[in-house]
Amino acid sequence: MNYLMRRLATFPLVLLGVSILVFVAIRMVPGDSITAMLGTEAGLLTPAQRDSLAAYFGIDQPWFIQYWRWIGGILHGNLGISVTYGRPVLDVIIERFPLTLELAVLSMIIALAVGMPAGIFAATHNEKLSDLGVRIVAMIGQSTPSFVLGLLIIYTLSAGFGVLPAMGEFAPLWQDPLRNLSQMILPAITLGFAFAASVTRISRSSMLDVLSDDYVRTARSKGASARSVIWRHALPNALIPVVTLSGIEFGYLLGGAVIVEQIYALPGLGRMVLDAIQQRDYALVQGSVLFIAFNFMIVNLLVDLAYVALDPRIRLGES
Amino acid sequence: MTPLLSVSDLRVGFGRDRQANEVVRGVSFDLAEGETLAIVGESGSGKSVTALSINRLIDFGGGRITGGAMKLKRANGSLFDLMTATEPQLTGIRGAEIGMIFQEPMTSLNPVLTIGSQIEESFRLHRGLTGRQATAAAKDALDRVRIPDAARRLKYTPNQLSGGMLQRVMIAMALACNPRLLIADEPTTALDVTVQAQIMALLAELKRETGMSMIFITHDIGLVAGIADKVMVMQNGQAVEQGELNQILDNAQHPYTQHLLQDVPHFTNGSTTRSDGRRDKDASTEPALKVDGLVVRFPLKSSFFSRATGAVHAVDGVDFDLMPGETLAIVGESGSGKSTTARAVLGLVRSTRGSFSVGARKASAEQSALPVQMVFQNPYASLNPRLSIESILAEPVIATGGRVNVAAKARMASLLKRVGLPKNSLERYPHEFSGGQRQRLCIARALMLNPSVVVLDEAVSALDVSVQAKVLELLVDLQSEFGLAYLFISHDMAVVERIAHRIAVIYAGQIVEIGDATSVLSKPRHSYTKKLIAAVPTIDRRHEHFELDTRQVPSLVRPQGFEPAPARWEQFGRDHMARAEA
Numbered sequence: 001m002n003y004l005m006r007r008l009a010t011f012p013l014v015l016l017g018v019s020i021l022v023f024v025a026i027r028m029v030p031g032d033s034i035t036a037m038l039g040t041e042a043g044l045l046t047p048a049q050r051d052s053l054a055a056y057f058g059i060d061q062p063w064f065i066q067y068w069r070w071i072g073g074i075l076h077g078n079l080g081i082s083v084t085y086g087r088p089v090l091d092v093i094i095e096r097f098p099l100t101l102e103l104a105v106l107s108m109i110i111a112l113a114v115g116m117p118a119g120i121f122a123a124t125h126n127e128k129l130s131d132l133g134v135r136i137v138a139m140i141g142q143s144t145p146s147f148v149l150g151l152l153i154i155y156t157l158s159a160g161f162g163v164l165p166a167m168g169e170f171a172p173l174w175q176d177p178l179r180n181l182s183q184m185i186l187p188a189i190t191l192g193f194a195f196a197a198s199v200t201r202i203s204r205s206s207m208l209d210v211l212s213d214d215y216v217r218t219a220r221s222k223g224a225s226a227r228s229v230i231w232r233h234a235l236p237n238a239l240i241p242v243v244t245l246s247g248i249e250f251g252y253l254l255g256g257a258v259i260v261e262q263i264y265a266l267p268g269l270g271r272m273v274l275d276a277i278q279q280r281d282y283a284l285v286q287g288s289v290l291f292i293a294f295n296f297m298i299v300n301l302l303v304d305l306a307y308v309a310l311d312p313r314i315r316l317g318e319s
Numbered sequence: 320m321t322p323l324l325s326v327s328d329l330r331v332g333f334g335r336d337r338q339a340n341e342v343v344r345g346v347s348f349d350l351a352e353g354e355t356l357a358i359v360g361e362s363g364s365g366k367s368v369t370a371l372s373i374n375r376l377i378d379f380g381g382g383r384i385t386g387g388a389m390k391l392k393r394a395n396g397s398l399f400d401l402m403t404a405t406e407p408q409l410t411g412i413r414g415a416e417i418g419m420i421f422q423e424p425m426t427s428l429n430p431v432l433t434i435g436s437q438i439e440e441s442f443r444l445h446r447g448l449t450g451r452q453a454t455a456a457a458k459d460a461l462d463r464v465r466i467p468d469a470a471r472r473l474k475y476t477p478n479q480l481s482g483g484m485l486q487r488v489m490i491a492m493a494l495a496c497n498p499r500l501l502i503a504d505e506p507t508t509a510l511d512v513t514v515q516a517q518i519m520a521l522l523a524e525l526k527r528e529t530g531m532s533m534i535f536i537t538h539d540i541g542l543v544a545g546i547a548d549k550v551m552v553m554q555n556g557q558a559v560e561q562g563e564l565n566q567i568l569d570n571a572q573h574p575y576t577q578h579l580l581q582d583v584p585h586f587t588n589g590s591t592t593r594s595d596g597r598r599d600k601d602a603s604t605e606p607a608l609k610v611d612g613l614v615v616r617f618p619l620k621s622s623f624f625s626r627a628t629g630a631v632h633a634v635d636g637v638d639f640d641l642m643p644g645e646t647l648a649i650v651g652e653s654g655s656g657k658s659t660t661a662r663a664v665l666g667l668v669r670s671t672r673g674s675f676s677v678g679a680r681k682a683s684a685e686q687s688a689l690p691v692q693m694v695f696q697n698p699y700a701s702l703n704p705r706l707s708i709e710s711i712l713a714e715p716v717i718a719t720g721g722r723v724n725v726a727a728k729a730r731m732a733s734l735l736k737r738v739g740l741p742k743n744s745l746e747r748y749p750h751e752f753s754g755g756q757r758q759r760l761c762i763a764r765a766l767m768l769n770p771s772v773v774v775l776d777e778a779v780s781a782l783d784v785s786v787q788a789k790v791l792e793l794l795v796d797l798q799s800e801f802g803l804a805y806l807f808i809s810h811d812m813a814v815v816e817r818i819a820h821r822i823a824v825i826y827a828g829q830i831v832e833i834g835d836a837t838s839v840l841s842k843p844r845h846s847y848t849k850k851l852i853a854a855v856p857t858i859d860r861r862h863e864h865f866e867l868d869t870r871q872v873p874s875l876v877r878p879q880g881f882e883p884a885p886a887r888w889e890q891f892g893r894d895h896m897a898r899a900e901a
Contacts, residue, residue, distance in 0.1 A: 214426040220376055221421075222492065223414030223444050226406070232440075236431045311431055312476040 007304075011297055015290060019074075022289040023067050026282055033057055033083050036280040057083065059282070070286065079290075080283030084276065089287035092272070097291075100269040102173055102180075103187055103260075104253035108246060110192030115199025116242065122200070123207035124230060134200065141197025150190040150263040157186075170267055187264045191257055195249050202245050206238040213237070239310050247303035254299065255292040322349040323392050323532050324373065324500060330386035331368050331377060337385050342368050344556040345387070348549075352392075352499065355526065355533040357547035357564075359540050359579065361783040365556035366536050370502050373534070374417045375401060375409050391416065394499065415445040418493030422505040424485035428477040434461075434488045435473030441495035460491040464521060482653075483514035490521065497529055504536045511652040512810060516854035519545055538784055540579050541586065541813070541856040544568060552576045568858050583784040584791065584813040586855045589840030592816055593646075595799065606640035606676075607804035608664070608691070608772045613637040613673035615656070615663050619876065629878045633659040635828035636883060637673075643771065644798060646805040648819035648836070650812065650851070654875070656828040657808045661774045664806065665693055677772065692765035696777035698757035702749040708735075708760060709745040715767045727767075734763040737800075738793060755786035759793065766797070776808045791817050812855045816840060821894070824848045828875055829883070834895030844889070844897035 034053050035042045045053070054060040058069065073080055079089035122134040171179040210216065211234055219233040256270025269288065276284040307314045331343040343365040350356050360366040371377040372384055389401035393416060404412070413419075421427045429437055438457040442448040448456055454473065461469035464487040477485055486506060493501060503522065507515035523546055526533060535546055543550055544564065551561035552575065560573040571577045615634040634656045641647045651657040663670040677690060692715070695701040702711055712731045713723045721727065735744050738759040740752075749757060758778065765773050775794070779787045795818060797803060809815050815822060815836075822840065823833040824847065832845040843849045887899040 214421060214423055215429040217376060217379065218419075218421065218427045218489070218492075219429065219440075220379060221374060221413055221419040222441050223410045223412070224440065225410050233429055233432075237429070313430055313478045 004301075007301055011294070014297060015293060018293040019071065019286065019290055020067075022286050023063075023070070026277070026280075026285050027063060029277070029280070031280055032059060033280040033282060036278070037083060070283075074290075079287035082276070082284040082287075083281045084279045084284065089283050092284060093269070093288055093291050096267060096269050096272050098172060099170065099184075099266060100254060100256050102184060103191065103257065103266070103268060104250055106184055106188035107191040107195050107253055108250050110188055111195035111199045111249070112242075112246065114192070115196040116203050118196070118200040119203025119242075120207055120230060120235070122204040123211060124226075126208060131204075134204070138197040138200040138204075141193050142201070144194065145259075146190055146194060146257070147259045147263060149193055150187070150260055153186055153190060154263070183264075183266070187257075187260045187266060190260050190263075191253065195253075198245055198249065199242060203238065203242050206241045207234060210234045210238040236310060240307060243303055243306050243310065247299050247306075251296040251299040254295040321392050321398070323352045323354075324350040325390045326369075326373070326387070327389075328387040329369065329372060329389065330384065331365070331372050331382050332385045333382050337383050341385070342382065342556050343372065346551075346553070346556075346558050347387075348551055348558070348561060350500070350532050350534065350549075352532055353526075353530050354548045355535055355546055356549045356551060357535045357537060357543040358551050358553060359537060359543055360553035361538055361785060363555075364553040366553045367504055369553070370419075370504050370534060370536050373401065373500075373502060374413050374419060375404070376413075376419070378406075391500070411445075414441055414493075414498065415496050416498050417500045417502065418496075418498035419502040419504065420486070420489045420493045420506045423509050424482050424489050425477075425509070427489055428485055430477055433474055433476055434480070435475075438473075438488070438492050438495060441492055445496040456495070457491075460495050461488070463494070463525070464488070464491040466491070482510055483517060486510060486514075486518055487521065490518075490525070494525060494529070494531075498531065500532045500534070501526075502534045502536070505538065506535075507542070508538070512812065513652060513850060513854045515542075515856075519856070522546065539856065540568075540583070541858050544858045544861045545856055552579065564861065568861075578785060580858065582788050584788060584811075584817050586813040586816060586857050588852070588857075589816065589837045589842075592836040592840065593795070593818070593820060604642060607643045607645075608641040608806065609676045610637060610639050610660075610664065611674045611676075613660065613663055613675075614671045615659050615668055616671045629876055629881075632828050632875050632877050632881070632883070634663060634670075636886070637825070637828075637830055639823055639830070639833065641772065641804045641806060643804050644802045645820045646798065646807050646818050648807040648809060648815040648822045649825055650809055650815055650822060651825035652810060652851075655825045656875075657810075657825050658776055659828075660825070661693070661776050661806060661808050664772075665691055665774060667693075690768065690770045691772040691774060692768060692770040693774040693776060694758070694761045694765050694778040697781050698754055698761055699781075701761055702757055704749050706748070707745065708747055708749070711749070711760065712745075712764055712767055715764060719768060730767060731763075734766055737797070738763045753786075754782055755790060758782060758786075758790055762790075762793070762797070766801070769801075770803070772804045772806060774806045774808070777810070778807070779814055780809065780811060787814065788817075794818060812840070812852065824851065829886070829898070832895075832897040834891070834897075835893070838892055838895040842891070842895075844891055844895070846900060848897070 082089050082092050085092050118134050122131045125131045173180045219229050256268050258270035258274050261268040261271045273288050327347040329346045332341045334340045346369055358366045391399045391401055393399050435457050438460050439453040442453045442456045458469045466487055507518050547564050550564055550567040551558050554575050560576045616630040616632055619629045649657045662668045716727050779790050819836040822836045823830045826847045832848045843852050888896045889899050890896045
C-alpha cells in the first residue's frame with residue numbers, strides 16, 4: 001500500500017517531464033496553427049488579423065507564459081481547447097479513447113490466447129519439427145509490417161470470399177456490439193498477429209528455461225504428470241517475461257495504432273494524434289501525449305503489481 | 320528372496336550418438352529391502368546419472384538408457400520393469416514407491432508455490448487426499464522431519480526458509496507416501512557441516528522408522544561411513560568396486576578406492592596437521608598481516624529516505640595476525656562472516672572500523688592497494704571467458720599501473736610452469752582448462768604481483784576431492800618457496816587440517832576460538848568449535864548416531880548503536896585461546 005502511494009507520487013514528476021518535452025518538441029516543428037488551419041489563404045491575412053488570431057489562440061505570448069497557462073489549466077482539469085475540433089481537448093480524447101482501448105484489449109486477448117499455447121507447445125516439443133514450424137510462423141509474424149498484413153487480410157477476404165470488412169460509420173461497443181465487433185475483429189487480428197508472435201517467442205524461451213530448472217525435476221520425481229508439470233509447476237514461473245512483454249506492447253497500443261486505424265478507417269487515438277500534429281493543434285497534441293504517458297505509467301504499475309502476485313520472492317519497494 | 324531393486328548392466332548415453340557418449344557403462348547392483356547403498360564417485364563418474372536412471376528421470380535430462388535391465392519389487396510383491404515402463408506407469412511409481420531428494424534444496428523447490436501445497440501434491444497424486452485431509456497430512460509430514468511450528472510453515476514459500484530447512488521439506492515431500500526406496504543425490508553437499516550432520520541424523524532416523532531402502536550418492540567417502548550398508552565406487556561410468564561397508568573402507572582392493580581413502584583429505588581430529596613452520600616466540604619478525612578490531616556492518620534501511628533502524632553485524636570485532644610463511648585458516652559456517660572478513664582485508668567491502676597493517680606498511684581501513692591477492696571459490700566464474708590466459712595474467716600488472724614487459728612475460732611463463740600448466744597455456748582461453756587447472760591459473764594470477772599475503776576464499780571447495788588434494792599440495796609448496804602468508808577461508812575441516820598452521824573459528828561475526836591447528840582440532844574448547852568438529856564425518860565413525868540439533872544460527876541484525884560486550888578470553892596452552900562462554 002505504502003509502495004503504491006510512493007509510486008503514484010512519482011506520476012506528477014514524470015508527467016511534468018513529459019509535458020515539457022512535448023511542449024518544446026511540437027514548437028520546434030516549423031509552421032503554426034494559423035497556417036495549418038487556413039493553408040495558403042493565411043497569406044491573405046493582414047498582420048492585424050493574424051495578430052488577433054494569434055492572440056485568440058494564445059500563441060502570441062512567450063513560450064514560458066504559454067506553458068505556464070497550459071499547466072495552470074491542467075491543474076484545474078482543463079487541457080485546453082482543440083483548434084481543429086473547436087472543443088475541449090479532454091472531450092475529444094475521451095471520445096476517441098474507447099476504440100483504442102478496445103482494440104488494444106482485443107489484440108492482447110488474441111496475442112495471449114494464441115501466443116502462450118503456441119509457445120508452450122513449441123517448448124514442450126523442443127527441436128522437433130512442430131517446434132520449428134511454430135518458430136517459423138512466429139518469425140514471419142514478427143517481421144511482417146502491419147500494413148502488409150492488414151492489406152493482405154482485406155484483399156484475401158474481398159477477392160477470395162467476396163466479404164468486405166464492415167466499413168462505414170463506426171459503432172461504439174455499447175451501442176451496437178455486434179456491428180462493433182465485426183468492425184474491430186480484423187484490425188484486432190492484424191495487430192494481434194505480430195503481438196502473438198512476440199508472445200510465442202518469449203513464452204517458448206522462458207518455458208524452455210524453466211523446464212530445465214531443478215524444481216521441475218523435483219515435481220517429476222514426485223510423480224506429477226506431464227500436464228501438471230507444465231501447467232502447475234513450470235508455467236507460473238515462466239510468466240514473468242510474458243507479462244513484461246505484454247505490458248510494454250499493451251502500453252504502446254494504448255497510444256493508438258496509426259497504420260491499422262488508417263487501413264480500417266477507424267477513428268482511434270493514433271489517427272487523431274497524427275492529424276493534430278499535421279494541423280499544429282498544439283493543445284490536442286500536448287493533451288493526448290500526456291494522456292498516453294499517463295496510461296503507460298498505469299500499465300507499468302499494473303505490470304509491477306502482477307510480478308508480486310506471480311512471484312512471492314519479489315517484494316516491491318525494497319532495495 | 321528377490322531384492323527390492325535389481326540393476327544389471329545399466330548403460331546410459333547422451334546426445335545424438337548415444338553409443339559414443341556413454342556416461343554409464345554397464346553398472347550392476349542389487350539392493351535389498353531396508354538396505355542402504357552408497358554410490359561414491361567424483362563429478363563425471365556417472366553416479367548421478369545412474370541414480371536418475373532408476374526412476375527414469377534421465378529421460379528428461381537428455382539421456383537415454385541404451386541397455387541393461389532394472390527391476391523393482393513393488394509393495395504387492397510383483398516385479399516392475401523400470402526399463403520398459405511407459406511414462407504414465409512411471410508417474411505412478413515416482414513419489415509413491417521411489418522418492419528422491421536432490422543436491423540443491425534452494426533450487427529444488429518451486430519458488431512460487433507454498434511448501435504446504437508442494438507437500439500436499441504428493442498426497443493428492445498418490446493417496447487421493449484433498450482439501451483439509453491433504454493439509455493435515457502435509458503438516459504431519461513436516462512434523463516427521465522435525466520442523467518446528469509446522470502448521471504455520473506450511474504457508475511459507477521456499478524463499479522464507481534456510482537451506483537446511485528446505486532440505487527437510489524436500490525429505491518430507493519425498494517420504495510423504497512412504498516410498499520403499501529413497502534416492503538421495505548428494506543431499507548434503509550444498510549444506511553447512513552442522514546442518515549436514517542434522518540431515519544425516521534425520522535420514523538415519525527416518526530409515527529406522529520406516530524400514531525403507533536408500534541409495535545415497537556422494538563424492539565424500541567420509542560421509543558414507545555413517546549411513547551405508549554397502550558401498551559402490553564409480554569411476555568413468557563404471558563401478559570399479561562394490562561390497563560391504565567395512566570391507567570397502569578397511570580392505571579396498573581397487574587402486575581408485577584406495578586413492579579416495581588415502582590421498583583425499585579426511586578429517587582426523589588434528590593428527591595430520593602440518594609440522595613445518597611452527598610459530599616461534601621471536602618477536603622481531605613483523606607479521607605479514609595484522610588485523611585489529613575489524614568491524615563490518617551493513618546498515619538496514621526500510622527505504623532510501625528513512626534512517627537506518629539497525630545493522631547487520633557481519634563482522635564484529637575480529638583481531639588476528641598472520642606471520643610470513645604461515646597459514647591462518649578461518650573456519651565457520653555460511654553467514655558467519657568469514658568471507659566478509661577476507662573481503663574487508665582486500666578492501667572489497669568497506670570496513671566500518673578497524674585497521675590493517677601489512678608488513679611494515681600500515682594501511683587505513685579504506686585503502687586497498689595492499690600486497691594482498693585473492694583466489695576465489697569458483698574457478699569457472701572467476702576467469703573472464705573472453706580473455707586469453709596471457710591477458711588474464713597481465714591484468715594484475717596493468718591494474719597496478721605496471722607495464723606488460725619482458726620481465727612480466729617471463730614471470731607469467733615461470734609461474735605457469737610452477738603451478739604445473741603446459742607452456743602453450745598463454746595463448747589459450749579459460750574454457751580449455753579443467754576446474755583444477757583453472758584454479759591453478761587463479762593461483763598464478765594471484766602470484767603475479769609477488770604478494771606477501773594470499774587470501775584463499777574456499778579456494779578448493781568447488782574442486783573434486785582428488786583434485787583438491789593436488790591443489791593443496793601445490794599451495795603448500797608455493798608457500799614454502801615464496802614465503803607466502805595464507806589467509807585460508809573454508810568450511811571444510813578436512814581441508815583446513817591439511818593446510819593450516821593456525822585456525823580461527825568464527826561464529827556470528829566473532830572469533831570464538833583461535834590458536835595452533837593441532838591444539839584447536841584435537842582439543843576444542845569452545846562449545847561451537849566442539850559442535851563443528853563433532854559434525855565432521857570421518858571414515859572411522861561408522862553408523863554413528865548423530866544427535867538431532869535444531870538450533871539455528873542467531874540473527875546478526877542488531878538495533879542501531881548496538882555494541883557487543885568486550886570479549887573475555889581464556890588461554891589454553893601457548894598458542895590457543897577461546898572466548899569465555901556465559
